[in-house]
Amino acid sequence: MSTRIVDLRSDTLTQPTEEMRARMSSAVVGDDVYGEDPTVNELESKIASMFGKEAGLFVASGTMGNLLAIMVHCPSRGSEIIIGDQSHVFLYEQGGPAQLAGVQVATIKNEIDGTFSLAELQRKIRIDDIHEPITSLVVVENTHNVCGGKVVPLSYLDELVSIVRRSSGPSIALHMDGARIFNAAAALGVSVQRLCRDFDSVSICLSKGLSAPIGSILVGSKAFITQARRFRKAVGGGMRQVGVLAAAGLVALEQIVPLLGKDHERTKRIAKAVHDLSSPNVVVDLDAVQTNILFLEIKQPDLVGSEFVQDLENVQPDELRAGVKDKNGLGVVVRSCDLTLKSVRLVLYHQIDDEQVELAIKKLTFVIKQYDARWPKVQ
Numbered sequence: 001m002s003t004r005i006v007d008l009r010s011d012t013l014t015q016p017t018e019e020m021r022a023r024m025s026s027a028v029v030g031d032d033v034y035g036e037d038p039t040v041n042e043l044e045s046k047i048a049s050m051f052g053k054e055a056g057l058f059v060a061s062g063t064m065g066n067l068l069a070i071m072v073h074c075p076s077r078g079s080e081i082i083i084g085d086q087s088h089v090f091l092y093e094q095g096g097p098a099q100l101a102g103v104q105v106a107t108i109k110n111e112i113d114g115t116f117s118l119a120e121l122q123r124k125i126r127i128d129d130i131h132e133p134i135t136s137l138v139v140v141e142n143t144h145n146v147c148g149g150k151v152v153p154l155s156y157l158d159e160l161v162s163i164v165r166r167s168s169g170p171s172i173a174l175h176m177d178g179a180r181i182f183n184a185a186a187a188l189g190v191s192v193q194r195l196c197r198d199f200d201s202v203s204i205c206l207s208k209g210l211s212a213p214i215g216s217i218l219v220g221s222k223a224f225i226t227q228a229r230r231f232r233k234a235v236g237g238g239m240r241q242v243g244v245l246a247a248a249g250l251v252a253l254e255q256i257v258p259l260l261g262k263d264h265e266r267t268k269r270i271a272k273a274v275h276d277l278s279s280p281n282v283v284v285d286l287d288a289v290q291t292n293i294l295f296l297e298i299k300q301p302d303l304v305g306s307e308f309v310q311d312l313e314n315v316q317p318d319e320l321r322a323g324v325k326d327k328n329g330l331g332v333v334v335r336s337c338d339l340t341l342k343s344v345r346l347v348l349y350h351q352i353d354d355e356q357v358e359l360a361i362k363k364l365t366f367v368i369k370q371y372d373a374r375w376p377k378v379q
């Protein structure tokens with residue numbers, strides 16, 4: 001049976017737009033390892049100036065951007081970086097800081113709002129002592145992925161910066177894992193330049209909500225980028241006529257960044273629809289929905305995330321009868337991700353339009369109402 005799929009597993013599922021494909025095919029290119037690709041150079045300098053930094057570097061992925069930043073900011077082996085325990089760098093980059101940069105990681109528990117304790121940060125910054133590693137870098141993630149696309153507030157960032165800058169001993173750098181920094185800026189109504197003003201480096205994903213097919217950009221000072229460019233070659237990230245990819249990045253900045261607020265609105269719309277069901281089994285914290293990521297929390301003890309994901313993917317005959325179908329009569333499959341045992345994550349992005357949002361709402365409503373019929377109250 002053919003079905004209509006609304007795929008909300010991740011904003012990495014974005015497809016390049018028609019305009020991106022057109023600009024990619026006509027991009028003027030050169031050998032970027034020689035610094036001779038004009039399209040890459042244009043993208044790097046454009047994004048650097050948006051962020052108020054001196055220079056930029058096109059890299060293959062967000063993971064590579066974070067790794068290079070850590071390598072540059074931690075020149076001596078056995079340096080230590082401080083980072084949230086729910087951060088992407090800590091959880092999902094294969095221990096790259098240890099494996100490839102020779103760096104030790106100290107974690108601080110992430111709060112549900114994406115921040116970590118600044119008092120704890122202060123305690124974790126090392127004194128200059130022969131027994132101890134050298135604290136070289138603090139990494140902040142914004143928006144915070146695992147914490148549900150939370151926007152780390154400007155006031156918190158300012159306070160963090162002042163603690164790090166006031167610390168005695170060797171100077172400590174600040175890196176922003178800004179995979180979704182444009183989402184943070186859109187949600188706050190603040191420029192990315194202001195949000196990242198006091199950070200020495202920022203990595204930004206083009207291939208998530210910004211809809212480009214491949215790539216991230218690292219920005220920072222000229223000296224920082226020169227060294228990052230050198231390390232990029234060592235980790236196999238020196239690419240040649242990569243302007244074909246940078247061309248999509250330019251379109252992302254011009255055309256997709258201004259639309260991110262729309263993704264946030266649609267995410268809220270789904271959240272509100274689930275909230276309005278007042279289900280005892282599946283709940284959503286409306287205040288927690290700040291950008292393009294939405295977590296549904298499972299309160300029913302007899303239900304786990306993987307089953308909820310499966311139920312959203314199954315099409316039962318009675319849901320077609322109940323009208324859960326698209327305009328061509330196709331049943332609706334909603335794809336999602338059980339990030340924990342008791343929660344399911346939905347992520348919106350450029351290709352998810354109003355029609356798909358309505359279909360997702362219908363499907364969620366149907367499945368959750370079935371739970372509520374089966375378990376009218378949570379024990």
Ligand SMILES: *Cc1c(COP(=O)(O)O)cnc(C)c1O
Pocket residue numbers: 060061062063064066088089141143145177179180205207216
């Ligand atoms: C996706 C992501 C990355 C890494 O991106 P890849 O391009 O998949 O390597 C880094 N940080 C955060 C917060 C992310 O969500």
